[in-house]
Amino acid sequence: MDSIRNRRTIRKYKQQDIPAELLNGLLEEAFRASTMGNMQLYSVVVTRDAERKALLAPAHFNQPMVTSAPVVLTFCADFNRFSKWCRQRKAEPGYDNLISFINAASDTLLAVQNFCTLAEDRGLGICYLGTTVYNPDQIIDILHLPELVVPVATITVGYPDECPAQPDRLPLSGIIHEEEYHDYTPEAIDAIYAMKESLPENKHFVEINHTETLAQIFTNIRYKKSDNEFMSEGLKRTLKRQGFDK
């Protein structure tokens, strides 16, 4: 599993298409991931068309990967297909609620990660776009997603045209808890984040952003409270619009 150990996010891709058989084969294997009651509560929209990518780009804050990658995959939580099957089989579906969205989103994200692992093992590079849940309504309109379908992750895929440094990770001891959650003392927090804070690139970030600490880049610039609250309200509206909050 060297491809997992050595993985890095790829944002620059070669001008080289991904054959449909390769992509479909990877997706088919990815769907072997665990799924709630074997319901497979997801759909994947495959975007190769340049015009469609250009439409999607603003929903992802115009990150260049959306238009430069040969393939953009939008993974959607999907209770539409299953509910339609139920109705055709004299069964009344009851999946227009929050827990069903969470179940479908969980199924979807397991399949997403499985796909990424398989793609990277085959020499492809991927970038996970967390922006998908920030502007779901735009994506819903562009991809014509019906009720009970909500986009939860977008993956850009292509042959790597860069090999960036591997990003840091927190020490394992800062993430696992034996038997029960041991809440973090101030000293533990210092120790867990020390390496991250000491990295030259992070010190550089602090300098060019004119903040006092690295944490302030997250709270004041990248992931602000006001933005989070705005997007939370948007997501609630989307869940209602798509029928997951009846």
Place this chain on the structure above:
Amino acid sequence: MDSIRNRRTIRKYKQQDIPAELLNGLLEEAFRASTMGNMQLYSVVVTRDAERKALLAPAHFNQPMVTSAPVVLTFCADFNRFSKWCRQRKAEPGYDNLISFINAASDTLLAVQNFCTLAEDRGLGICYLGTTVYNPDQIIDILHLPELVVPVATITVGYPDECPAQPDRLPLSGIIHEEEYHDYTPEAIDAIYAMKESLPENKHFVEINHTETLAQIFTNIRYKKSDNEFMSEGLKRTLKRQGFDK
């Protein structure tokens, strides 16, 4: 990636411990998965103690894997650690909202699937317990999860003591959509679910459950509307209690 292609859920385990180094090594590699802004918004509680497993079992409807597996892993969406770091660094965190829960849950589920892939590749067997989000409050109490920490997935792990048949999957064409979502016609639904409906084990399920169709087993017995609505209300209360709906 044969381990992905050939995977099956394992519910029976040998009486054989998983060495801590092996488990920790797998978790460390799993945390190489994509993570929102490299925040690593998750924690993992490792349960080996038999008494603690017995406490957790009812939260998972007493599925026997919880007490019979050598290791039970509870993967939690965690904005507590990050928020504590922010506060210690003169940064005011703004992560007490729905989008932050979704971001943290997404991070968590990618790490979960990465862990499962790695564990299976090393000959371990896993079972994904979707029940985690059904009774989060019980789990929160048992594992002492603080504010901004919510369990989203539980994985039981051990050396396989069974080799069940591989479950069916829907045909790929029923899941992927080229360029935009093509909603399902009644004929498409029939075709997509035909194989599943024709399986002897599913016909047997219908017979012993005295339902008319396979879909009715899902809507009337396994995933009922009334249960989903009850659990949705519970999950909303949990998100409020844990500070993700301020």
